[in-house]
Amino acid sequence: MKIVFTADNHLGCYYARMTPAQLERRRLLLRQALSQVVDYALDNEVDLFLQGGDLFDQPDPRNVEIAFAMGEIKRLEAGGIRTVLIGGNHDTPKSSNAPGSTAPHRILSHSSAVLYLAGIGGPEAVRLSTCRGELIVGGVSSDSGLQPGDDPLQGCSFPGNLPSVLLMHCSLSGHGWMAGEPVASRESLSACGADAVLLGHNHRAFRERAGSAVILSAGATERLDFGEIDNNPGFWALELERGEVRADFIPLTPQPMHRLRIAAEELALDDPTSFVLKRLSKVVDERSLLRLDIEGMLDRVAYHRLRLTDIWRFGTERSFYFDLGLNGMTLAEEEFPTKGISVDPEEELRRAAAEMISSRCEDNERLLVEEALAASLTRLRGEGRVRSND
Numbered sequence: 001m002k003i004v005f006t007a008d009n010h011l012g013c014y015y016a017r018m019t020p021a022q023l024e025r026r027r028l029l030l031r032q033a034l035s036q037v038v039d040y041a042l043d044n045e046v047d048l049f050l051q052g053g054d055l056f057d058q059p060d061p062r063n064v065e066i067a068f069a070m071g072e073i074k075r076l077e078a079g080g081i082r083t084v085l086i087g088g089n090h091d092t093p094k095s096s097n098a099p100g101s102t103a104p105h106r107i108l109s110h111s112s113a114v115l116y117l118a119g120i121g122g123p124e125a126v127r128l129s130t131c132r133g134e135l136i137v138g139g140v141s142s143d144s145g146l147q148p149g150d151d152p153l154q155g156c157s158f159p160g161n162l163p164s165v166l167l168m169h170c171s172l173s174g175h176g177w178m179a180g181e182p183v184a185s186r187e188s189l190s191a192c193g194a195d196a197v198l199l200g201h202n203h204r205a206f207r208e209r210a211g212s213a214v215i216l217s218a219g220a221t222e223r224l225d226f227g228e229i230d231n232n233p234g235f236w237a238l239e240l241e242r243g244e245v246r247a248d249f250i251p252l253t254p255q256p257m258h259r260l261r262i263a264a265e266e267l268a269l270d271d272p273t274s275f276v277l278k279r280l281s282k283v284v285d286e287r288s289l290l291r292l293d294i295e296g297m298l299d300r301v302a303y304h305r306l307r308l309t310d311i312w313r314f315g316t317e318r319s320f321y322f323d324l325g326l327n328g329m330t331l332a333e334e335e336f337p338t339k340g341i342s343v344d345p346e347e348e349l350r351r352a353a354a355e356m357i358s359s360r361c362e363d364n365e366r367l368l369v370e371e372a373l374a375a376s377l378t379r380l381r382g383e384g385r386v387r388s389n390d
């Protein structure tokens, strides 16, 4: 029996700092990645299309994403392929008993070609017939009711007479993801008796064994942020018999992504801005997601020479999306003469505001700083008056 297994497609993924046009293009690429998985399933005439959670980035996806997913399911159906879905931590509502709350998978499961295994509170298993034989598919959707460290699979077992796969969306012990979330243990995966355990959630693909079970992490179909730059997106093609699993990882070509790090200490120059632009010009291209991080201790002279707005504009105009990371940068302490200096509070406020404005990329952030400055000056002058009346 032939199976395609994908997870973490994150349709409709939101990026707070993208423009609406960038966001639309990025979301189109996420949809196209899933279409490539569907194309593969159709070209190779597989029996089942399994999705291991986080098909959508949110529990309430936009209509465009739902309509797209339905269209892909219909394409699979026309090719005689059934789809099995489970919910992930992103696309399952946090509380299933909140009024009006339902998983988007329930919309898709109105198609007779879709089986949604909500599997909250324990695996839900079905026996499926395909033209190549029968199998058992178990599913455990992401369950926000579980506590950190809970094992979502405790005590589950599969009958031994048919080929079986278990679809889950959770971390595997030993693969650090996020602290404080439920983790499937190798012991319970091995004890459940499934031939293959198919895991969504970890955006990095891997293959392991637990006892007689083959464990496959699907990985995501795109690199969702700069922290995933070293991941290789893709999906799995499986051939399954009782007690025998053959699996090939099929890579997908992600959107190009670059990350450039510059040490602040390198910027002690007459013209640090040109230095940065020269480094950037070697990696920018209009299809790429690009992030520049300036890290380390920057002295104040270099800081005042560094034109961050020019750098941001240069990156933004020449790449698909440009992100400037300054969190790893600190400013060196300024040395003051030991005799003491006189400070004009208004002047200091203006200077601080000018510094903040020059390091902000967004117009609304700059406006906010200007408003804060005006409010601070008003208060400062007001307090001055109160004191002089005393």
Ligand SMILES: [Mn+2]
Binding pocket: 008, 054, 088, 090, 201
């Ligand atoms: Mn995910």
